[in-house]
Amino acid sequence: MTIPYDPHSIEAKWQQYWMDHQTFASSIDRQKPKFYVLDMFPYPSGAGLHVGHPKGYIATDVISRYKRMRGFNVLHPMGWDAFGLPAEQYAIETGTHPRETTQKNIQNFKRQFQSLGMDYDWSREIDTTDPAYVRWTQWIFRKLYEKGLAYLAEVPVNWCPALGTVLANEEVQDGKSERGGHPVVRVPLRQWMLRITAYADRLIEDLDVLDWPEPIKKMQREWVGRSEGAQIFFEVCGRDGDRIEVFTTRPDTLFGSTYLVLAPEHPLVKEVTTLEQRVAVEAYVGEVSRRSDRARMAEFGKKTGVFTGGYVLHPVLGTKLPIWIADYVLATYGTGAIMAVPAHDTRDYEFAKTFSLPIIEVVAGGETDTAAFTGEGVSMNSDFLNGLATPQAKTQMIDWLEAHNKGAKTVNYKLRDWLFSRQRYWGEPFPVIHLEDGTTKVVPESDLPVLLPELDDFRPSGEFEPPLARAQEWKEVIDPETKQRAIRDANTMPQWAGSCWYYLRFCDPSNQEAPLSIEAERYWMPVDLYVGGAEHAVLHLLYARFWHKVLFDLGIVHTNEPFQKLLNPGMILGYSYRYYDNNLSDDPSVTPRICPSSDIVFEGETAVHKESREEMKARWVTANDVRWNEQSQPIHPTIDSIVLEEVTEKMSKSRGNVVNPDDVIEEYGTDALRLYEMFMGPLDKGAPWSSESIPGMYRFLQRAYRLIKGDGNEEHSLAPLVDGTGTTEQARLTARTIQGVTHDIETMGLNTAISKLMVFARDIAKTDSLPRVSAESFVRLLAPFAPHMAEELWEMLGHSTTVAWQSWPDYDPALLVSEEMTIPLQVNGKLRSKIQVPADWTKEQVVEQAQQDTKLQELLQGNAPRKVIYVEKKLVNFVV
């Protein structure tokens, strides 16, 4: 009997060792190449980590440990994006100060990270709510303000009356708040905006040099949405000097323009509306402003609008074109007005059909009787453009417009300026005061940070006023320069602010003089590998790039991009179990009628019973409560006849499909958990979690343990080792494993790297001895994946220093070349036999040998093959 592998004592021992010896502390070392590997900044939520979260963190840990062993000076830090709404909501519900909740959650997260055996340099831990950090976030805001990139403007925001706060776009889903599902309305408020649009072109162009997943780059390009075209001016009939400017990407179709459309909010709507049309126009504008986004979405594609009674003059032809208003034209894009070319724009076409407006074909190539033709072609019915291909026609038209002062070439972006203020408590205050005379000033550098006032009540006041506005003493100040009375800006920054530059702070986390030193920045930046969820594709990653470029222009950073390589780990999914009932209002007093999913059909989004047509609501059964019948079908906890529907989806509390890593570690240890998460499949692909697979990882670890420890049961026993490399067979196996594992880590194939380690452990155990070189190579290869086990085995092998700083094993490439090769023999492409031949045989020798094969002779029956195909060292195929 061997002493079984006990993960708990081993893991506790080495985690303690790493902490005591500060094994992973990093500092600038110019003798070594640096490698900065970073995980996306976690928000320390109250729920803690579930097994889905660590996937990316474990991957960076493997890479970080690997790179260290390859001689890199590794920076692998961790910190907390700790401002945010949940702590504030909790404060409102319970009165607990968000700082308290946040600290508690951070402690829990940190404990979980440590129990995962991460090699973070904890001396660099940062927390965005720490005044020492807030100070520099505000300092950067000052820079933005000084550069004219931060400004106040009145813009419509998402106001949630039930929560009493403004919400970010990403916190609103289908017109309801993400938290609680309360209605959200749009109201205009004076807000801080950041001029991200000034960087639009650079945000697109600089993507080219980044090693990021192509889909993410594409999403960013589309989000910025650059489009080139022209502005064209249309004189309004009967109103001297008034002109309507439209934006179009197809100036070549100007001759096909048959009417103009303004957004209902366009400033000239009132001016161009005639007396007769006023009632209709006002009714329409009113209706549109009341219509929620949700309602608009439901009616997608349906065109509504009203004629204003006004006309413009066609800039070339001088003919009269009617002006309409319609909500398919957006006030916030371009000029809020379009020239409609129904023959060549799908939306205009639908609108023209709905309101019987004329359609004139001006680009040949489509069937404009049945649909708009939006492709390129040759211009027709277009005066001086006739016969020109679309690109030439565009240039020609722009030249004409510019020459006649009726338009100009322009570029437009979908990207809007970034709404940067929130009416909340738990965020960075703006370092801004508003003076009595109406001017706005930033707080001088020497007075930073501006800290949050202490409040007892974190509730918003209800009427758009941020909670900070109630802190009288805090709010009222005297401007030291002018001695005027002033009030502090009561808004706070959104959560994104802290995560826009945290990766810089990690380079130099306790600097009191600057956000970070030039020296640290020049050494560590840029981030070499950045790992985090694709859900941040356009938000965090765009915001951080924007700030980084501003800091680049200020000379604070020396690269124009912060994150060189980006990787998105796929999501780990959970199984949830569903049935339906008719208790739509969740009334606890009624006894609902329940049914399995198989009785449900969908009418649009609504689930209804397939016979009674009654509307039903989905119910979820926690995985623990699910029972299994004899046919291995999941069934309802109390009702046998209800077979549950198994759904794989994102882990979440409400679905009852969350697996806590603490439980897995308790049962099998961290190394098994780490191995499983990496072994599940390719890093960037999602896969359902299956706890049943973890014992397999545990068994592998146990085999590895026994391999080194041998059969002795004393505490310090060691398998009998043979000095040196052992037999050729053993040396080959070892070399092949080193080569394979190294290659797989380099290409991020961590799942196949692990399988190669398993093959090694299996095959080396079949040989009758264990060479020291094989044992020590294996332990080092294992170290990035199962660091605790590797440390323990390394110690067993007689070493007194950590394996984390050992060099990565090497091998002799000559060992990879074998003396023999197996050649499959095919007849008509089908595998029929195999032969074993010396590796250096020529085609003739191999084919000759192949024809001697009895199996093959049987099949060929003496007939000469029509053709013989030999693939160098791969196979022989006889075509008959």
Next chain:
RNA sequence: GCGGGAGUGGCGGAAUCGGCAGACGCACAGGACUUAAAAUCCUGCGCCCGCAAGGGCAUACGGGUUCAAUUCCCGUCUCCCGCACCA
């Protein structure tokens, strides 16, 4: 609707400069050890026919190119993700 990605055993997955499909792991079955169980170890394990030897069929579906296709081309279906009146 548009754009992107993906469909391989009971399950997670491996193999793509076209060249032995199913590495590795889970589950399952049989065996060894044990008084017994657990643990551990060994063996088997795509489907169909066959006692076996062997053969046939198989990488979502239907075609095509090729000596050879999971891999390349055309079409269809399904799932996931992103965008959604951006002129």
